[in-house]
Amino acid sequence: MLLLNWHKVLFYFLWISPHMLLVVLAVVLYRRRLYREFPCFFAYVLYEIAEFIPLLTLYSIEGVIGKQYEYVFSATLILSVALRFGVIDEISRDLFRESQFLKVAARRLLKCVAGLLLIMGLVLAVYAPGNNSVRWHIGVSVVNRGAAIVQCGLLLSLLLSSRFLGLSWRRPAFGIALGLGILTSVDLATSAVRAEFAGAATREFLNLLVTGAAFVCVSIWIGYLLVPELKPASLAVVSGDEVETWNKELQHLVRH
Amino acid sequence: MEQGASTLGQALIGRVPIATWTLVAIAFFALGILVYVALRNRTRRIDVEKAVQAFRSLDIEAFKNLVDSNEEAFLRDNLSPRKFREIKRQRAWTAFLYAWEAGRAATALAKVGQAAQRSSDPETAASGLQLAENAFRLRLQTMRACLYLLTGILLPELHSRSIPPLVDQYERAAETLVRLGRFAYGGSELGRSKGA
Numbered sequence: 096m097l098l099l100n101w102h103k104v105l106f107y108f109l110w111i112s113p114h115m116l117l118v119v120l121a122v123v124l125y126r127r128r129l130y131r132e133f134p135c136f137f138a139y140v141l142y143e144i145a146e147f148i149p150l151l152t153l154y155s156i157e158g159v160i161g162k163q164y165e166y167v168f169s170a171t172l173i174l175s176v177a178l179r180f181g182v183i184d185e186i187s188r189d190l191f192r193e194s195q196f197l198k199v200a201a202r203r204l205l206k207c208v209a210g211l212l213l214i215m216g217l218v219l220a221v222y223a224p225g226n227n228s229v230r231w232h233i234g235v236s237v238v239n240r241g242a243a244i245v246q247c248g249l250l251l252s253l254l255l256s257s258r259f260l261g262l263s264w265r266r267p268a269f270g271i272a273l274g275l276g277i278l279t280s281v282d283l284a285t286s287a288v289r290a291e292f293a294g295a296a297t298r299e300f301l302n303l304l305v306t307g308a309a310f311v312c313v314s315i316w317i318g319y320l321l322v323p324e325l326k327p328a329s330l331a332v333v334s335g336d337e338v339e340t341w342n343k344e345l346q347h348l349v350r351h
Numbered sequence: 352m353e354q355g356a357s358t359l360g361q362a363l364i365g366r367v368p369i370a371t372w373t374l375v376a377i378a379f380f381a382l383g384i385l386v387y388v389a390l391r392n393r394t395r396r397i398d399v400e401k402a403v404q405a406f407r408s409l410d411i412e413a414f415k416n417l418v419d420s421n422e423e424a425f426l427r428d429n430l431s432p433r434k435f436r437e438i439k440r441q442r443a444w445t446a447f448l449y450a451w452e453a454g455r456a457a458t459a460l461a462k463v464g465q466a467a468q469r470s471s472d473p474e475t476a477a478s479g480l481q482l483a484e485n486a487f488r489l490r491l492q493t494m495r496a497c498l499y500l501l502t503g504i505l506l507p508e509l510h511s512r513s514i515p516p517l518v519d520q521y522e523r524a525a526e527t528l529v530r531l532g533r534f535a536y537g538g539s540e541l542g543r544s545k546g547a
Contacts (some may be wrong), residue, residue, distance in 0.1 A: 193468065196484050200491065204519035240374070245379045260490055261458035263465050276385045278400045291371045 102299065109306035114147040116313040123320050129267055132189065135181035136271055142178060146171040169235040176242045183249050183277060189268040190257055201256060208252045209245065216244035236286060243283035250276040270319020274312040281308035417446040418500075436507045443503035450500060454493035461486035 121140050124130050130137035150171065153164045187205060191197040250272055257264060264272075285301045416422060423442075427435050464486055467479025 159352065193465065193480070194484055194487055196487055226513060227368070244374070244377070246376065251381055251384055254384065258388065258391075259494075260487055261461035263462070273389050277382065279433075280378040280381040280385070283381075285373045287371045287374035287378075291368065 102303075106299070106303060106306065109303060109310055111151070113306065113309040113313045114144055116310070116317060117144050117147075120313060120320065121315050123317060127320065133149035133182070133267070133271065135178060135183050137184050139175070139178040139182055142174065146175065172235060172239055176239055179242070179246055179275065179279070182271065183246060183253075186250075186268050186272050186275075187253055187266060190253060190262055194262075197262075199258070201260070204256075205249070205252060209249060212245040212248040213241075215248075236290065240283065240286045240290075243279050243286060246279045247276065248282055250279065252315065266322065269322050270316055273319070274315040277315070278308055278312040281305060414446060414449040417442045417449070432508070439507040440504050443500050443507070447497055447500040447504065450493045450496040454490055454497065457486045457489040457493060462492065 117140050121137070121144065124133070124137050124140065137248060150164070150168060153159045153167055187202065191201050194201075254276070256262070281304060285305050289298065289301050423439070426438055432439060461483050464479045464483030467475050467482060470476045470479060478511075
């Protein structure tokens, strides 16, 4: 009995607290004027807060059956998934902001990666789960799984390409990418396992895992958005002349 | 027909757990990379000395020799096919390592360029912007060269016979690195003149 209560308390804590933190995050975004740079992320945060209210209400009302809750959950999930794509687009714009060349070349490369991931996502999303019955909310979970593969892959591509090209992240963009990456990868793993193992105990455990990941993710967002940007690395060891010399030599290289 | 469909169904059912675990593995792999990148990002510093050393360490003449098509034709004519493949693989691998190092040096210079962009001196900032742009271009060029060289390692015969444009690509990569070599020596002179 005590164990059951603890489970319930933990579940409610992990479900409600990230949404409370999202309110804090929305305030931080607003006060730091970051909603101008990341409007889609701001919209995503507001949407997550807004969708939580009817979902919690439905969950708490005695008369509401699981199926009704599931319908509302699936309907709200679709827009959430779409907004996440917008957030990834914002992150990529921010990452390539300083280079005209990368704005074109890297984003084109990213589109190719997205195309490949989409195919992979479709194949894996359709063939992974056990239950193949045609119900619309199952269809939604398949779409969610496929989207998680694409989003996870896109975020990884951004992180790896920034390392590969030596791009410097701005703190907010990096924080958003990191948090969203954790959220989508946990989402991907749990949605795949959920489709395979339909037992009540497994479902409860997976719910805890997802809400726990959301808690971590929102904490990361707040942490990265609150802490001020680090001072750029000092260039005291390199003179302006030397930068100019390197630049001229590289110009010869790339023009060839 | 029905038996075939049933066999296919059983095969798919058998594959389902594998696909599920594949997704879980992908997710864990992604999580691992995210944590790694986050931790590395905290400790990353711009190492200018390392960038310069990387540029200077490249022996461009050796690289040009490794990707020289005439040299390759000579080897092909004078060696047995088996020996040629072996030598070709070794040469392509060494050239790959050169191109890889040039790419790493370009990454380091891109970081220097980006840091210079934030300089309070407008001239340094403008040069930094151009330096970063050129470094990005060079990075992508070396990536392309690496891919071509990898093809040479995996398919030594097919590579040189059926895809002639790749030879040009080799040449272009070699020329790029020749210029890189001039820069490296120029860098040394710059260092000496500063010291004097």
